[in-house]
Amino acid sequence: NAGVTQTPKFQVLKTGQSMTLQCAQDMNHEYMSWYRQDPGMGLRLIHYSVGAGITDQGEVPNGYNVSRSTTEDFPLRLLSAAPSQTSVYFCASSYSSLDGAYNEQFFGPGTRLTVL
Amino acid sequence: AQSVAQPEDQVNVAEGNPLTVKCTYSVSGNPYLFWYVQYPNRGLQFLLKYITGDNLVKGSYGFEAEFNKSQTSFHLKKPSALVSDSALYFCAVRDGSNYQLIWGAGTKLIIKP
Numbered sequence: 001n002a003g004v005t006q007t008p009k010f011q012v013l014k015t016g017q018s019m020t021l022q023c024a025q026d027m028n029h030e031y032m033s034w035y036r037q038d039p040g041m042g043l044r045l046i047h048y049s050v051g052a053g054i055t056d057q058g059e060v061p062n063g064y065n066v067s068r069s070t071t072e073d074f075p076l077r078l079l080s081a082a083p084s085q086t087s088v089y090f091c092a093s094s095y096s097s098l099d100g101a102y103n104e105q106f107f108g109p110g111t112r113l114t115v116l
Numbered sequence: 117a118q119s120v121a122q123p124e125d126q127v128n129v130a131e132g133n134p135l136t137v138k139c140t141y142s143v144s145g146n147p148y149l150f151w152y153v154q155y156p157n158r159g160l161q162f163l164l165k166y167i168t169g170d171n172l173v174k175g176s177y178g179f180e181a182e183f184n185k186s187q188t189s190f191h192l193k194k195p196s197a198l199v200s201d202s203a204l205y206f207c208a209v210r211d212g213s214n215y216q217l218i219w220g221a222g223t224k225l226i227i228k229p
Contacts, residue, residue: 004159040125042206042219043160058216090159105217107159
């Protein structure tokens with residue numbers, strides 16, 4: 001199993017550009033989520049999904065969109081990049097369909113995004 | 117408001133000594149508590165969790181954590197530190213309103229030979 005994979009590993013954008021961060025898992029997990037990690041702030045939840053076709057907002061959803069058309073994939077779209085979105089982005093998955101907070105979350109290696 | 121606090125930005129321990137990384141929480145309802153570790157340039161890895169039952173929880177790599185309801189704490193411990201334990205450690209608690217995890221800011225653990 002590859003686990004949770006994320007692409008790209010690094011990305012530099014200019015203000016106003018859009019892009020999609022890719023996330024895939026091969027563990028048949030129903031729950032998937034996107035976090036951003038900023039120094040001294042821990043992880044903040046952006047969006048999450050409890051199954052294909054179901055998504056919901058987390059703590060900091062503004063400026064980001066998600067979709068979940070398959071169990072395996074959960075892409076994160078930046079609509080119009082801003083310097084405040086410079087961060088490290090992590091995708092995670094869990095085998096719980098009810099929520100992600102009872103069970104161990106498996107994390108991808110992260111995408112380091114810089115917005116100039 | 118529900119929250120998690122890790123009061124120490126950094127903890128320094130000599131190899132072979134016991135280590136403690138502190139975590140306190142504030143939640144409504146029963147607390148579900150977690151510890152994760154992040155090695156440099158890597159994603160987070162699960163260490164252990166407390167859902168219910170015994171207050172002393174054992175996890176990966178020889179780590180354990182003690183749940184203390186009266187002090188609302190969930191400190192991470194290890195009897196004998198290794199240099200390879202040096203990493204960033206995160207405490208997290210389930211949000212009782214939407215079931216998502218609330219994360220602490222992280223504690224950098226440095227183990228010196």
